[in-house]
Amino acid sequence: MKKVLKAFKKNKSNKFILLIILSIFVFFSFQFFRNFNFFNNTSEPLYEIFDKQCNSIGFYEINEYTEILENNKEYLGYCVLDAYATTTTINKNIALNLDSLFLTIPACKLNPNKTLDKNLKSEEELFIVGHAYGDTFSNSNFLPGYLTKYLKESKDANFSSIALTGDFVRSNDEASFRKVKNFIDANFKTYFLALGNHEVEKNGLENYFKIFKEDLFIQEYYDVLIIAANFSNPTWLPSSKQIKAINAAIEETSATNILLLSHQIFWLRETKGEIEPNSFAFLTEDLPYDSVGWINDFNDKNLIIISGDYGVKGQETFCLIKENKVFIANGIGNSKNNTILKLSIFREFIYFEELYLNKND
Numbered sequence: 001m002k003k004v005l006k007a008f009k010k011n012k013s014n015k016f017i018l019l020i021i022l023s024i025f026v027f028f029s030f031q032f033f034r035n036f037n038f039f040n041n042t043s044e045p046l047y048e049i050f051d052k053q054c055n056s057i058g059f060y061e062i063n064e065y066t067e068i069l070e071n072n073k074e075y076l077g078y079c080v081l082d083a084y085a086t087t088t089t090i091n092k093n094i095a096l097n098l099d100s101l102f103l104t105i106p107a108c109k110l111n112p113n114k115t116l117d118k119n120l121k122s123e124e125e126l127f128i129v130g131h132a133y134g135d136t137f138s139n140s141n142f143l144p145g146y147l148t149k150y151l152k153e154s155k156d157a158n159f160s161s162i163a164l165t166g167d168f169v170r171s172n173d174e175a176s177f178r179k180v181k182n183f184i185d186a187n188f189k190t191y192f193l194a195l196g197n198h199e200v201e202k203n204g205l206e207n208y209f210k211i212f213k214e215d216l217f218i219q220e221y222y223d224v225l226i227i228a229a230n231f232s233n234p235t236w237l238p239s240s241k242q243i244k245a246i247n248a249a250i251e252e253t254s255a256t257n258i259l260l261l262s263h264q265i266f267w268l269r270e271t272k273g274e275i276e277p278n279s280f281a282f283l284t285e286d287l288p289y290d291s292v293g294w295i296n297d298f299n300d301k302n303l304i305i306i307s308g309d310y311g312v313k314g315q316e317t318f319c320l321i322k323e324n325k326v327f328i329a330n331g332i333g334n335s336k337n338n339t340i341l342k343l344s345i346f347r348e349f350i351y352f353e354e355l356y357l358n359k360n361d
Contacts (some may be wrong), residue, residue, distance in 0.1 A: 049075050072290035094299055094323040100223055100256040101302050102351040103326065105341070107319035116351055122344035124221050126161045126192070127151060127355075128261070129340045130308025130331030131278060132168040133198065137334065141170055142179050147332065147340075150357045155187055162188045163228060165308025165331070166196025166263025167278075172203070177211040192217040192228035196263035196309060197281035200232040216242050218249045221345045225253045228261040234284040236266040237294060247296045257302045257350050259343065265307045267291035267327050271320060275329060278312040292325065299324065304352070306330065306341065317341075317354060332357070 046059035049068055057075055060068060069075055096103075096110075103110050134144040142148075151162070162184060169176040177199075184191045193199075195215055199208055205215065215230040216238070227246055229238040238246065250258060265277045269287050292303065304326045310318065314335030320327040332338040336358055344351040 051075055068289050071288040072293065074290060074293075096302050096321065096324055096326070097256055100349045101304075102349060103304075105317060105319055105328065105352055105354045107317045107354075108321060108326065108328070109319070110321065120346060122159070122346050122351070124159050124161065124189075124345040125156070126163055126226070126343040126345070127155065127340060128163045128165060128306055128308075128330070128343065129168070130165040130263075130306075130329075131196075131311055131333060132164050132308075132331075133170045134332050134338070135334050136312055138170075141176050143168070143183065144332075146338075146357055148183065150340075150355075152187060154355075157187060157189065160188055161190045161192070163192040163194070163226075163261050165194045165228070165261050165306060166232075167198040167308065167331075168193070168196070169198055172199050172201060172207055174207040174210055177208055181211050190219075192219070192226060192261055194228040194261040194263045194308065195230045195232050197232055197279060200230075201281070216245060218245065220249075220253055220255055222347050223255050224257040224259055224343075224345055224350045225249060225255045226259045226261070231262040231264040231266055232282055234282055236264040236283050236287060243294055250296060250298060250301075255301070257304065258298060259350075260303065260305045262305065262307045263309050265309055265329055267305060267307070270322065270327055271318070274320075275310070275315070275318050277307075277309045277329075278331070278333075279309060291327075302326070304328070311335070311338065330354075 046061060047065040048059050049057040049065065051057060051074055057068075102116055129147065132143055132147065133140075134147065138144070154160075155162075164180075168180055193212060193215070195205075195208070199205075208215070217226070217228040219226050227249065229242050229246060231238055233239065237243070246260075264283075265275070266287065268275070268277065268291075269289050270291050292298075292305075295303070302324055306328045308329075308331045310329035311331030312333035314333055314337065315329075316337070317339060318327075318329040328341070330339065330341055332340065338357045339354050340357065342353050342355050344353075
């Protein structure tokens with residue numbers, strides 16, 4: 001019996017020593033790994049995103065990485081160049097078709113591969129004006145005098161049209177809309193309107209529809225399809241009804257060029273923070289990374305987007321070219337260097353230029 005008790009006490013002592021050793025080991029292991037993580041960056045790993053041509057889009061933490069991939073069908077989390085270079089799917093670089101497009105706006109930094117014959121006469125022309133009420137400090141309830149003077153001197157009522165890309169009234173009362181409509185009717189063949197926050201705020205579109213009968217304009221001229229839509233929504237995108245009509249028009253057109261006019265810079269994320277709009281009015285949802293994901297297949301066309309909620313602080317025209325897409329922000333405001341854009345439409349191509357409203361400067 002004494003031997004059994006002695007053996008039991010010995011085993012108990014050994015277990016106690018083993019427990020102490022194990023505790024010391026766990027403690028120092030914890031300290032070691034904590035110090036190791038301290039000296040080694042513990043930030044989340046970055047994941048690379050590619051387009052379908054295996055061009056790197058950038059490196060992102062997992063949450064942003066996931067969001068980008070979910071919102072952009074053209075981006076992938078891996079390079080699949082070989083998968084697209086098959087006999088059934090041709091791997092081609094999507095780019096502007098410069099045979100049907102002259103883009104001489106300086107901000108676009110595009111060197112045309114040919115020059116325009118100045119003796120050619122266009123079939124149609126379109127003046128494009130953003131933030132047309134101009135100076136935010138003015139008390140005028142109509143378009144600024146320097147703008148109306150320029151347009152009257154430059155237009156030809158037989159083939160000149162006008163596009164107003166939002167904020168063409170300071171207050172959306174019926175009288176203001178009527179003044180704009182009277183000016184358009186007296187000077188232009190037709191018009192396109194992309195409504196801004198100033199046209200929609202307060203009482204909505206009630207007064208607007210008393211004067212203008214629609215807020216979606218779609219017209220094809222030779223090799224260009226022109227679309228002006230109402231983007232003054234919480235998503236900064238047209239309504240589902242308008243999106244359906246826009247996609248139907250794009251699907252049916254044989255034109256090489258699509259000109260999409262908006263007020264809101266709904267493609268803001270494409271710029272990676274390079275610009276800011278005049279206002280974030282109405283926006284309540286995050287803008288997608290793929291700003292044109294709602295437009296069906298247009299890989300065989302040039303997509304030119306011009307947005308007018310810009311320029312109130314005197315910003316110069318902004319232009320970004322991505323593949324076959326051109327994003328342009330242009331509007332007038334409190335600057336003597338205000339500019340508008342002009343589209344000249346020929347039978348087989350279109351020609352964009354930037355016009356300074358102060359001709360003598």
